Amino acid sequence: DTGVSQNPRHKITKRGQNVTFRCDPISEHNRLYWYRQTLGQGPEFLTYFQNEAQLEKSRLLSDRFSAERPKGSFSTLEIQRTEQGDSAMYLCASSLGQEAEAFFGQGTRLTVV
Amino acid sequence: AQKVTQAQTEISVVEKEDVTLDCVYETRDTTYYLFWYKQPPSGELVFLIRRNSFDEQNEISGRYSWNFQKSTSSFNFTITASQVVDSAVYFCALSEARDSNYQLIWGAGTKLIIKP
Numbered sequence: 001d002t003g004v005s006q007n008p009r010h011k012i013t014k015r016g017q018n019v020t021f022r023c024d025p026i027s028e029h030n031r032l033y034w035y036r037q038t039l040g041q042g043p044e045f046l047t048y049f050q051n052e053a054q055l056e057k058s059r060l061l062s063d064r065f066s067a068e069r070p071k072g073s074f075s076t077l078e079i080q081r082t083e084q085g086d087s088a089m090y091l092c093a094s095s096l097g098q099e100a101e102a103f104f105g106q107g108t109r110l111t112v113v
Numbered sequence: 114a115q116k117v118t119q120a121q122t123e124i125s126v127v128e129k130e131d132v133t134l135d136c137v138y139e140t141r142d143t144t145y146y147l148f149w150y151k152q153p154p155s156g157e158l159v160f161l162i163r164r165n166s167f168d169e170q171n172e173i174s175g176r177y178s179w180n181f182q183k184s185t186s187s188f189n190f191t192i193t194a195s196q197v198v199d200s201a202v203y204f205c206a207l208s209e210a211r212d213s214n215y216q217l218i219w220g221a222g223t224k225l226i227i228k229p
Binding site: 033040041042043045048056089091093098099100101102103104105106107109 | 148
């Protein structure tokens with residue numbers, strides 16, 4: 001296994017369009033996290049899954065954001081009706097259990113024009 | 114409330130100097146974990162270390178060392194004989210059960226610049 005994989009690496013979209021990102025975690029990891037990071041800031045928690053169950057979603061996350069992990073393996077993050085403020089790096093991480101360290105993918109950089 | 118403070122926004126040193134990155138945390142929990150991650154210009158967050166609250170032993174890994182002191186709620190990171198490849202943003206993070214269900218709470222990061 002080569003680690004957490006995210007696709008695409010970069011996405012440029014027009015305001016108002018929908019975008020979907022994919023994350024493939026490390027195979028035996030049951031926890032999967034989505035974070036957002038803007039320039040000069042630390043990662044901001046969005047949501048996480050324990051297997052296929054979405055256990056928590058940040059209160060900062062608008063209804064335009066939705067995430068799924070249908071079979072407890074890969075996950076998708078969809079942003080509907082994108083806005084310029086959605087421009088950021090979207091990071092996915094996975095861990096083996098709640099107390100273990102999380103391993104991160106290389107991120108998807110979203111630019112909304 | 115839980116919180117992680119990295120007071121140093123940016124540090125610049127000349128190669129081969131030793132450098133210490135500070136991290137101070139706040140938590141009400143007695144069981145918690147502390148982490149350091151490195152984010153090089155490529156953007157990927159690289160895990161460096163995880164320490165649980167019951168293990169105050171300092172850790173050394175090559176040129177990296179970590180000093181965990183519960184009395185001062187600090188988990189500082191020292192790079193000895195720094196190299197240009199150490200240039201990155203370094204994040205300290207905390208996870209604990211009570212208030213955050215083991216979510217990672219991140220510091221703002223310290224940008225480390227190693228000049229040749």
